[in-house]
Amino acid sequence: MPNDVVDPTRIEALAAELRTSLGPDAVSDEPGALDRASIDGSHLSPVIAEQLPLGRAQLVAYPTSAEEIATVVGAAVRHGVPITPRGKGTANYGQTLPMGGGLVLDTSRARRVLEVGDGWLRAEAGATMIAIEQAAIRSGQQVLQYPSTAQSTVGGFVSGGSGGTGSIAHGMIHTGFVTALDVVHAVPDAHLVHVTGEETEPYLHKYGTVGVIATVTVRLEPLQPWRAFFASFDDYHDLLRVLMPIGELTPTPRLVSGDPAPLAEALPADPAIPAGRASLRAILDEASVAAATALVEAAGGRVEDVRDGAQACVKLSMTSYNHPIEWLQKAHPDTYFHVEVWGQSIVDRIDELEAVYEGGMLHIEAQQGRPIGMLAGIYRGADGVYAGLPRIEELGVGWHNPHQWYVDYEPAETIAFAARTDPEGLMNPGKLVEPGTFRTGSQM
DSSP states (O other), X not given: OOSOOSOHHHHHHHHHHHHHHHOGGGEEOOHHHHXXXXXOSGGGOHHHHTTOOOOOOSEEEOOOSHHHHHHHHHHHHHTTOOEEEESSSOOSSSTTOOTTOSEEEEOTTOOOEEEEETTEEEEETTOBHHHHHHHHHHTTEEESOBOSSTTSBHHHHHHHOOOOBTHHHHOSTTTTTEEEEEEEOSSTTOOEEEEEGGGGGGGTTSXXXXXXXXXXXXXXEXXXXXXXXXXXXXXXXXXXXXXHHHHTOSSOOSXXXXXXXXXXXXXXXXXXXXXXXEEEEEEXXXXXXXXXXXXXXXXXXXXXXXXXXXXHHHHHHTTSTTHHHHHHHHHSTTTEEEEEEESTHHHHTHHHHHTSSTTOEEXXXXXXXXXXXXXXXXXXXXXXXXXXXXXXXHTTOEEEOXXXXXXXXXXXXXXXXXXXXXTTOOBSTTOOOOTTSSOOBOOO
């Protein structure tokens, strides 16, 4: 794909308008800024990495408020310039790559926590989840969940994420986490559009293809005394037997993760993650630590440490969900890929599942009603990745294909909705594809 796919005269005219309306420091066409705005976490997928670069920004805008986000969108639409929204750029699979060139709208400077109330918090899209959690804690509350990359922005999380630390109790982001949004549609007179309740649903996990999220209101709950809990096992099979029972403790844990020894050894060095042993890590309410200890010891494991404080818990969360695969790839560059899997069969048929791919290893998470995981294997090309998916399905395991950048949650409905909110097709081009164009996963 060519670097410049939009007429440079339109880019220059847009840049001039934005410098006038937002100030000279709010816009950049410097090569370094364009390069930084044109990458994300796509390296996590070797299938996508082989195709990079997938577009390059021609201009970057840095609005500092929700209202300025609307100003940028309206100006871009009037000049016919594609808009790719971006938070911290932690998206794993190319969701924030500017495949149509044009403008990258960096929301990370619009980062104020605007209001904290009883059971809710409202923040601008660029506020980080760790800043939101800290604001909630100061009020004696906590967010329902946050992504394993706690430095992600709240706008990026609800636009591109699915769930995270807290999902055992509260499910995914579509199950009541977001209560209201201010969004900006891609129209010439763009302004903040306030939506609440079910009206927020069409904008969640849609990569900004139906509008830019400018503010987010999330639910809060009373603060709990969380503990970072570390245990280890000689045998990964013993860990698997206790993962879901620990996840079902009361009060409900915020997180329960597990890794076989070879995968655990790729995690950041920690005396509570000893070499040569399978590692179980959890964020537990202090009231359930004793019960978790009993489960671990009954299964032949040992508790390595229990740590107090929010910082210890956030640090532990960085070893959950996709992060173990990222650490594995850092320890063994250009070696591993992963497929997302779920269902009881990932426990019951673990040996068969890990045998699907050469070097197979399963990172596992307790989740509502069923475990989920990331199956890592040695990368032998995209054909090898896809050849294993039918075998995974034969084992009764659900899977999701992470090696694509398209909106795969309600794509048909999203395309229809975008026709109303983005009539010129300028929002995050390349991310909406007709259903059936690609395989996303089984429904087990």
